[in-house]
Amino acid sequence: METPQDLTVAERIRSRFDELTRAERQLANAIMDNYPVSGLGSITVIADASDVSTPTVVRMAKKLGFRGFPDLQAELRAEVEATISNPISKHNRWAGNAPDTHILNRFADSVMENMRQTLRQIDPEEFNAVAKLLSDHSRGIHVVGGRITHSLADYFFTHMQMVRDNLTLVAANSNVWPHYVLNMKADDVLVIFDIRRYERDIQHLAEMAKSQGVTLVVFTDQWGSPAAKHATHSFHSRIEVPSAWDSAVVPLFIIEAMIAAVQDLSWVETEDRMKSLEELLDQTRMFRKFK
């Protein structure tokens, strides 16, 4: 009689407990105790813990239908994974009318996974610290991006402009960067956007700024821009998607959350800025009122 392959270790033990010998039962009980983590160590550890010899462990593993102890352990790991990993939304389609294989759905899957992973790695304390740093109006803020990332830098700059003054968008053309560095003061902050492929010039800019005492905040990807090495704070986003290019969705998410956080911290001042801005826009009749 062969033990079916898709049963958990616990189920196999339970269903065949009668057939186990004294030493094996001792072992089985030790495994069920604090299951399944107790079985994740080496064969020696679990044998010692249940006061049996290692051959007993091997014998029982085989009795339960495994090829050996490592085989049993692999099953345990799979179970742990199933328990821990969050199955929500794994198999519900995003765009309901499109097949799973449609680019929209595949893209959505990756982006969601990127979000999850990125957020798991972010240190909220660091996030708060940067928000505080950026809401310090006495410090000048300089923003720079690379070939691809200048759109992000631009987006960040446009919004931060509404929240605070003393803000500079460093021009995209790296030839003129040294001029910008000259204008950076010791307590200023340089916000760098750099995802692969990392640009040498950005690294140099970071080094120059650092040597002037400027605080560096880097938004980069999971592999980390070289500029992040010099940074006081850095945020690493997952950016891989089923495409020839990388995704800026998660970085943008972090940026927006950061803007919101800074906004919260400097609400009093912002309120005035916002009002002035509204009036200004109304006067120029450039925008329509909505709602």
Next chain:
Amino acid sequence: METPQDLTVAERIRSRFDELTRAERQLANAIMDNYPVSGLGSITVIADASDVSTPTVVRMAKKLGFRGFPDLQAELRAEVEATISNPISKHNRWAGNAPDTHILNRFADSVMENMRQTLRQIDPEEFNAVAKLLSDHSRGIHVVGGRITHSLADYFFTHMQMVRDNLTLVAANSNVWPHYVLNMKADDVLVIFDIRRYERDIQHLAEMAKSQGVTLVVFTDQWGSPAAKHATHSFHSRIEVPSAWDSAVVPLFIIEAMIAAVQDLSWVETEDRMKSLEELLDQTRMFRKFK
């Protein structure tokens, strides 16, 4: 400098990520991927999974303050145990260390909900139709954005440039827009980015272009830019988040998916473009090779 003993593996990786080398980062990411189960197998397995040699694994373990790989793994097991034995465990939280009320978590909730709602409403057929339209190299493509959305227009333009030629980014300054309209031909496509607050000038531009026989594609929000009324195709993204401003995350998502779709449709031509681009970039030594 010694790494404190009571930190999780994830925390150690996060805090010392900058000090890790290329291969080590690759490994670190593989461990964070499906953490912590991914690190529960043998050193060989995790090394293979992250495309790194086993010595690299040992080196990183030591760098993180462990005595060796088994030591690191023991810590992982302890973490699994802690996670499992605490079933409430915050799996609904995005940023695990932050409270539910932290801006990161509230923001993540909204953005996810925005994604779901937006995707539910998108017609895949329309998406495909636009992808086809944009991959028709005989049509000129013009891209325009407003005060806030010009970053999106810019992002779209930068990527589309790599996919195809015959592409124009309409300057942000609306004074010069009439000139651009003059250059639009009857079969051209005008891609408009406009989310609230909608800009009058964009509506005018849309009308002018339309009257010349130009096909309009509008990326807007759930309420719909006035320009969308004239559009052949429009995409409505949800943009509300707990912030004083709107979120461009979902629009960006759609844009990226669209770029990927266009890329797929015009792969043959793109391949050449990509190669030329790579060479160009390598020549100018502006970018670092990665991997």
Next chain:
DNA sequence: TTTGATTAGAAACTATTATTTCAGAAACCA
């Protein structure tokens, strides 16, 4: 381009883990 420093993996090596063998102990049975 050369030089020196850093990095990474192949290979050799060591340590540990897993399996098998086997002999003694325990249980069972007539």
Next chain:
DNA sequence: TGGTTTCTGAAATAATAGTTTCTAATCAAA
């Protein structure tokens, strides 16, 4: 009680995991 079977772990062995060493490759600086 003696014979038989079953069980168990010590020890030997095999397999695999983990570590170290060392050289080639890579990269930055001169």
